[in-house]
Amino acid sequence: MGTSPRPLVFKQVGSSNIVYLGIEGETMIAETGASVRLVVGDDVGVSLDTERVHLFDQEGDAVHSLPLDQRTVEPQA
Template identity: 35%
Template sequence: GSPRMNFIEGEIARGAGADCIGIRPEHLALSTDSGLWSGTVTVSEHLGSDTFVYVQVDGIGTMLARAGGEFPVHHGDRVWLTPQTEKLHRFDDQGNALHSVAAGAKVA
């Protein structure tokens, strides 16, 4: 898809019972004051009805989030991302899709 899905490996993925998890930019809640993962805005693209925000997330790497309208952030701002757990995609070590995320899966 476009924009592409964000992929996360390591401890966060293992907490969701996978080798890798994927989350689409539109399934990440973006906040300027609280959330699950925090990071620094590297690029903010205001495109009318959407704002695409590239965030260097602590311990994860660069992630792309899509917010509505003129989301008020700029390069260098601190933001927080929270994934919609029910929208996570799980993959094994061969890249094969696994079943949906189990209730209570941990993504912190």
């Protein structure tokens, strides 16, 4: 990526956060742990866990999502 994502919206929702990130005119929605703190407008780094990511096209159809029987769930502390 040539441009760093920037938080557009940061919502604290219980044990996690929902973050809307702007990147090169597109929006990505991410979920983070509750301990993560971001400031709207700051550059942030992003990495994707390919075993947990869900990608959708503009019509809302899944373009990448592992079948349920192939997903792993890590216990939360």
